[in-house]
Amino acid sequence: MTTEQERPPEAQSSMSSPMPEDGNGKPAPPSERRGTPPEDPPLEAALAFLVRGWAPIPLCWPTSEGxxxxxxxxxxxxxxxxxxxxxxxxxxxxTEADVRR
Incomplete structure (x- = not known):
């Protein structure tokens, strides 16, 4: 097994422990990493799409009156x-900045 010091700089992580993955080798969304419910579920879902390489598509939303x-x-x-x-x-x-706007 290769240690962090033996890896080339571009392959070294800045974290001491690996980030949980989504099962496809990509980082899990932030809410899954923290183990707490997301503060903004639509934003968290859109960011999770980006992490997986999918582009979120903004849609209109219904009001409480329909x-x-x-x-x-x-x-x-x-x-x-x-x-x-x-x-x-x-x-x-x-980008993440686009999604957060």
Whole structure:
């Protein structure tokens, strides 16, 4: 087994213990690492998507009255499902900073 000092600098971690993985060799989302419920479940889910290499897609949200919460006036079955991005969203490569905005 190779020790941390024997690894090349780019392969050395800054943590003394390994980060829990999601089963696919990628780091688990922050809420799973801490073992506590996330403070912002949608944000945590979007960040977990990024960690896995998936791009989260922002959608409108329903209000407690069942209306569209984005202010764009989506109706009926589109409430909570309508995209908040325009054309070309499929080619975006969002960063963590983009998701947190």
């Amino acid at each position: 209306a569209c919460g984005s202010g764009r006036g989506h109706q009926g079955n589109n409430i909570g499902k309508a995209l908040l991005l325009g054309a070309g969203y499929q080619t975006l490569q969002p």
